[in-house]
Amino acid sequence: MAKEPVRVLVTGAAGQIGYALVPMIARGVMLGTDQPVILHMLDIPPAAEALNGVKMELVDAAFPLLKGVVATTDAVEACTGVNIAVMVGGFPRKEGMERKDVMSKNVSIYKAQASALEQHAAPNCKVLVVANPANTNALILKEFAPSIPAKNITCLTRLDHNRALGQISEKLNVQVSDVKNVIIWGNHSSSQYPDVNHATVNTAAGEKPVRELVKDDAWLNGEFITTVQQRGAAIIKARKLSSALSAASSACDHIRDWVLGTPEGTWVSMGVYSDGSYNVPAGLIYSFPVTCRNGEWTIVQGTDAILYPMSFLSPIAFCF
Numbered sequence: 440m441a442k443e444p445v446r447v448l449v450t451g452a453a454g455q456i457g458y459a460l461v462p463m464i465a466r467g468v469m470l471g472t473d474q475p476v477i478l479h480m481l482d483i484p485p486a487a488e489a490l491n492g493v494k495m496e497l498v499d500a501a502f503p504l505l506k507g508v509v510a511t512t513d514a515v516e517a518c519t520g521v522n523i524a525v526m527v528g529g530f531p532r533k534e535g536m537e538r539k540d541v542m543s544k545n546v547s548i549y550k551a552q553a554s555a556l557e558q559h560a561a562p563n564c565k566v567l568v569v570a571n572p573a574n575t576n577a578l579i580l581k582e583f584a585p586s587i588p589a590k591n592i593t594c595l596t597r598l599d600h601n602r603a604l605g606q607i608s609e610k611l612n613v614q615v616s617d618v619k620n621v622i623i624w625g626n627h628s629s630s631q632y633p634d635v636n637h638a639t640v641n642t643a644a645g646e647k648p649v650r651e652l653v654k655d656d657a658w659l660n661g662e663f664i665t666t667v668q669q670r671g672a673a674i675i676k677a678r679k680l681s682s683a684l685s686a687a688s689s690a691c692d693h694i695r696d697w698v699l700g701t702p703e704g705t706w707v708s709m710g711v712y713s714d715g716s717y718n719v720p721a722g723l724i725y726s727f728p729v730t731c732r733n734g735e736w737t738i739v740q741g742t743d744a745i746l747y748p749m750s751f752l753s754p755i756a757f758c759f
């Protein structure tokens with residue numbers, strides 16, 4: 440029997456991430472190729488015409504899984520009945536800015552949209568905040584939507600996680616799908632700590648630690664870390680626009696693994712509320728290694744056996 444459609448909200452859907460993301464969702468990249476979807480797209484009135492253009496293109500693409508499109512500038516209409524909310528709406532940084540520099544503009548959006556989601560989304564709606572500063576916006580949403588369970592509010596650090604996998608795969612000249620279990624600790628900002636101390640590569644001789652294969656601790660402790668931390672800025676410098684296709688793809692990865700589960704023996708990085716694990720103050724939205732089963736994430740314990748620079752673990756460093 441055909442599955443019931445899942446309603447997926449994308450805010451900021453007329454923007455560049457939205458334009459890359461909505462066709463991925465409509466093709467089943469996020470929720471599976473057997474899962475029908477109804478897309479809810481929200482943007483602001485100045486972008487209404489562009490949003491309508493995106494809706495027209497979705498119709499023109501004739502996606503078999505797409506069972507309906509709501510395109511609106513009304514937050515209540517957009518949020519009504521949604522099962523998944525991908526919060527992309529907001530302003531991107533420009534060259535030379537840090538992500539915290541868009542905070543004053545973007546945080547107020549998350550205050551306002553928290554109550555629309557809280558009051559009108561489907562029960563147990565899963566929320567992914569993408570807009571920057573992502574951890575802070577997710578925290579604001581959590582504080583202003585207290586009836587949404589905190590475990591349902593997350594932010595995107597999967598892009599950083601995927602960037603780390605990509606760097607290792609390029610360094611070792613191996614398939615990216617053979618690399619796993621990197622960790623992004625902390626914030627989606629240049630203060631994050633990309634950690635390869637538990638990462639492995641699937642080789643003909645079995646799973647091998649990344650450190651053993653790379654044989655270059657200076658690179659792993661230096662250039663690798665700064666490349667991942669600064670990748671967003673490097674994309675802005677090159678494209679004059681911030682990353683969009685990789686952000687959209689990583690948002691699909693985040694939701695897919697959360698809903699459908701992580702593969703056995705694999706963890707991913709998600710910004711989730713801290714329960715005090717690893718001495719991260721409870722309540723902060725912080726990126727940890729997690730596994731997912733039955734639609735729930737669990738923080739992987741015991742990955743702190745290897746010492747990493749304590750400055751990276753300072754909660755203050757991760758606030759923004």
Ligand SMILES: NC(=O)C1=CN([C@@H]2O[C@H](COP(=O)(O)OP(=O)(O)OC[C@H]3O[C@@H](n4cnc5c(N)ncnc54)[C@H](O)[C@@H]3O)[C@@H](O)[C@H]2O)C=CC1
Nearest residue numbers: 451453454455456482528529530531569570571595598686
């Ligand atoms: N967490 C992550 O890994 C990443 C986060 N980002 C962030 O995602 C956000 C979106 O980036 P882009 O799509 O490139 O920006 P964009 O400027 O192309 O699109 C943003 C869209 O949001 C809309 N918007 C503004 N205020 C809104 C509101 N109150 N409600 C609904 N929509 C609203 C704008 O009209 C625009 O259409 C930025 O904050 C960017 O920094 C970008 C890449 C990666």
Ligand SMILES: O=C([O-])CC(=O)C(=O)O
Nearest residue numbers: 532571670671672681682
């Ligand atoms: O760097 C930016 O401003 C956009 C972003 O978050 C990323 O690409 O990681």
